[in-house]
Amino acid sequence: MEYLAHVGIMAAIYCILSLSLNLVVGYCGRYSLSHAAFYGTGAYATAILTANYHTGFFASMLFGAAIAAAGALVIGLVLNRLQGEYYLLASLGFVIIMSSVFNNLNNITGGALGIAGIPPPAILDNILRSHLSVFLLAFLICVLVYALLAYITSAPFGRILRAGREDEEVVATLGYNTTLFKTVALAVSGGVAAIAGSILAAYVTYVSPSSFDINESILILVMVILGGLADLKGSLLGATILVTLPESLRFLGLPAVMADNLRQIIYGAALILMMFFRPQGFLGKYKI
């Protein structure tokens, strides 16, 4: 049961990440590799505030989300001037910078060693020690994130973002400030990704830079593409598949190193197959 709850927690965390990235990749049509940076910002905010300053989990989560959203707003003003591969490469640059910050800001982030001893999440002084209780919390947050994103993407806001991914110039001539819409979408996306980071930090009780590097960004992007662009249910599906499928390798009795490598191969093979047979992902509305 604890193991299943662990898989459930990780699935919920990646569902939140995948949902948030879909707002940028699926709805705005911007292929971004910057998500690990926002994810890491949330994780470090919770790690630093709860371990060093005894702040409550939810307060640290909200703080992390606010910092990540504010950072995304600033980054968005720069990145949103770019399109296509230029945007992708610039977002890669951002995650490299943030990875370096996590690694080298020793006094604050603990450098390469990270931060240990993060308190588990607590609700009104009730510490959630069991995996099952953390899973329920992560699941609830995931449901709330889904509801929020489902609401805004089904409002005119979502329609304007989807139109912008097709022809931004025409959207602007219809009277919409496309830069503002895209930048806010990135800020919401960054803030939500930070929430996932907070859950991870409080669950694992340890954070280190290796959890928020470019590989993590690629993994989240693959989840979005696999599940489907501009479809939130697709994000849930993509994340759940890519979290649970590799877990099933454990039951094949393979050595851990081999299972790890096989997992990478599965991600890669899944992407190649999708590009051939279903470039819009399982539930997606748009082809890449």
Next chain:
Amino acid sequence: MAALETKDLTKKIFAVKAVDNLTLSLPAGNITGIIGPNGSGKSTLLNLLSGICKSDQGKIKVKGRALADVNPHRIASYGIARTFQGVRLFNQMTTIDNILLALSEKSFFRSLSRRTEKNLALRANEILRAAGLADWAYKPAGELSYGQRKLLEITRVLAAPADIILLDEPFAGLFPEIIVKVSALLKKTRADGRTVMLVEHNLKIIRELCDVVYVLDRGKLIAGGPPGETLSRPEVLAAYLGN
């Protein structure tokens, strides 16, 4: 009163003056035709008026107010909407979504609310019914025929809350049946008191629809006035047919 005026408007593209010291005005509530051979600067003029590109010099006034900002979304807030030479729809979105984008509130905060969605959808359906596109309302715009897509683009621009409509070759490649439909839409637009600028090659349509016509050649204005008189001037014939 002029709905839109330009004064000494100039735009260079590389070394060529695509629009050269252009001074003209669009009378309010009229259809003004802009004609000229290929490369005469008609589309560049539209791009300048809609903020797609910036002028090198000169002024643009909308209802007497100078355009201070050239961002396309700001220019739309002055009540200007446009179509493009090639059909530019949101092809992967539904036909009704294309219309809803013209109808929806432009404000960011209001775009987060679904409160007006039901009423807007009813209005969009009415607009599509009037244009004869109701049967395709929930189909992707990219699945429509060329004529239907052109009609949808014109319907979308007319649905926008704008009183100055800039149309770039709206009749190009259309079947006579759709030409009649689009002509009727433009006449109704004029009857509603809105101003239309019509960039067009088809002189028959210009004669039939326009109250005023301007002729451009190599970025310069070479003639302007009522169509019957203007189109028979020797310099206009020379620009179109050669000497």
